[in-house]
Amino acid sequence: MLxxxxxxxxxxxxxxxxxxxxxxxxxxxxxxKLYGFNRDFLKKHTPVLELKNGNxxxxxxxxxxxxxxxxxxxxxxxxSFGWINRxxxxxxxxxxxxxxxxxxxxxxxxxxxxxxxxxxRKGLSFVYDxxxxxxxxxxxxxxxxxxxxxxxxxGNDIITENYSGTRLNFRIEREVTLLSEKEIESQxxxxxxxxxxxxxxxxxxxxxxGDKEWEKKTGLLSIWMLGMFIPSPAIVITIPVKDGDxxxxxxxxxxxxxxxxxxxxxxxxxxxxxxxxxxxxxxKIGIPPLRATGVMGSYDSENNILTLLIxxxxxxxxxxxxxxxxxxxxPYSGDALNSYNDGPLADGSQMGPFYELxxxxxxxxxxxxxxxSHIQFTLHLxxxxxxxxNVSRKILGVSLKGISGAF
Numbered sequence: 001m002l003x004x005x006x007x008x009x010x011x012x013x014x015x016x017x018x019x020x021x022x023x024x025x026x027x028x029x030x031x032x033k034l035y036g037f038n039r040d041f042l043k044k045h046t047p048v049l050e051l052k053n054g055n056x057x058x059x060x061x062x063x064x065x066x067x068x069x070x071x072x073x074x075x076x077x078x079x080s081f082g083w084i085n086r087x088x089x090x091x092x093x094x095x096x097x098x099x100x101x102x103x104x105x106x107x108x109x110x111x112x113x114x115x116x117x118x119x120x121r122k123g124l125s126f127v128y129d130x131x132x133x134x135x136x137x138x139x140x141x142x143x144x145x146x147x148x149x150x151x152x153x154x155g156n157d158i159i160t161e162n163y164s165g166t167r168l169n170f171r172i173e174r175e176v177t178l179l180s181e182k183e184i185e186s187q188x189x190x191x192x193x194x195x196x197x198x199x200x201x202x203x204x205x206x207x208x209x210g211d212k213e214w215e216k217k218t219g220l221l222s223i224w225m226l227g228m229f230i231p232s233p234a235i236v237i238t239i240p241v242k243d244g245d246x247x248x249x250x251x252x253x254x255x256x257x258x259x260x261x262x263x264x265x266x267x268x269x270x271x272x273x274x275x276x277x278x279x280x281x282x283x284k285i286g287i288p289p290l291r292a293t294g295v296m297g298s299y300d301s302e303n304n305i306l307t308l309l310i311x312x313x314x315x316x317x318x319x320x321x322x323x324x325x326x327x328x329x330x331p332y333s334g335d336a337l338n339s340y341n342d343g344p345l346a347d348g349s350q351m352g353p354f355y356e357l358x359x360x361x362x363x364x365x366x367x368x369x370x371x372x373s374h375i376q377f378t379l380h381l382x383x384x385x386x387x388x389x390n391v392s393r394k395i396l397g398v399s400l401k402g403i404s405g406a407f
Contacts, residue, residue: 033230035059036076038084042069045089051178053150056198058178063141066154066174067106073196073380079303081198081380083228083354098133100351105378107174107204108137108224110334110360113325116219117163126325134160142174151177157209166218169210175203179377188310188377190391195383204374208366216332220363222321223374227309228354231279234302236406237339237355239273240397241291250288254335257284265341267406272398274406275339279353282343286335289318289362296337296357297396301404306388308395309357310377311337317362332363 031037039059042048048069049060055078058071070082082104089101112119113126124130142154155173162168179199184192187201204223214220241252253273255261261283267274275285277298296309313336320334337359342352361374381388389400396403 035072035078035080038070038080053178066142067103069103071198073198083230102228104227110222110224111321112323114328114331115164120163162219171207171209173205177201194387195381197381199379202376207371213367223361225359227357231277231353231355233278235277235300236403237275237277237298238403239296240293249290254286277355279342284340287337289336292336299403304382306381308379311359319363321363
């Protein structure tokens, strides 16, 4: 679909906390859910770069735009958090419109649709047969610039044209940094002591390398970060939103992307949005910029995993690109945060299943040489339920019980 994201879990009673503290995600017997299995699978098909710090690790694939494919909070035998499209990768074949390799944090650019789209060629109708993911967001590798044990910087130079015919010359730079316990607290304010964790920061930079200023009237780009995760009936997404008048801040949640979502799947309770992440019904939601807090999360009550996504939204910015597949009256009325739950299409086919947590930067009105940076934090936490619950209440404004019992 800039920001920092987090996911949390919790329990109300001391007895239950003591019992469930022993429940550990690394105890799964399904090898396909283990980090080491998935890292080694990826190594068989493409070069990977692994960042490690103790039991925390992430696997990055430079060939797929330096996306974080998966991560672990508990070493090779720990749960593998990212969704990986093993069938597509194993086939060795490229698809026509998009190669959905998966990955729990990938970089895209918006808008997808509309008069300033970079996914549709000028003059073509906005239908699937004409939709094409640009190669620089799909199959073109990013170059590794530098790396350490816990950090890596990648880059790519790009020239493209939007739907209106505006030529865009830019550079993307992306730095992924695995965070230590002290860095997590200093950069996000989250105390993960006593928990198993993996947390990483990505700094994604868009630089205007052309000789002309990017203007709203000719089309602006935005940085769009999408994370693909493994769905389950036990997972509920929650997004805190700002309180206020709909006429001034917009709706608490926008569910008009693929048709209205039923009340048994999407719920608004106070200042929290709850959305099922079971991979069984296709739907997407968005949070308008004046409602967004820059925080999203999901809780897997079966595997005791709290996932958090945090981004820092710049104050006063309300122009976010609109990716609707049509010529738009207001092409800068898009959402700042999004979440998607995959599900079968009308013909019964399905890409996943997976669910997504997404963040976007504001539209980038850059002069030549100027840049926009979108910083995001992704955290996966597991362990003592009381500690997890404390994190959830602090960051998401709701208990783990409140998340898991939302439906």
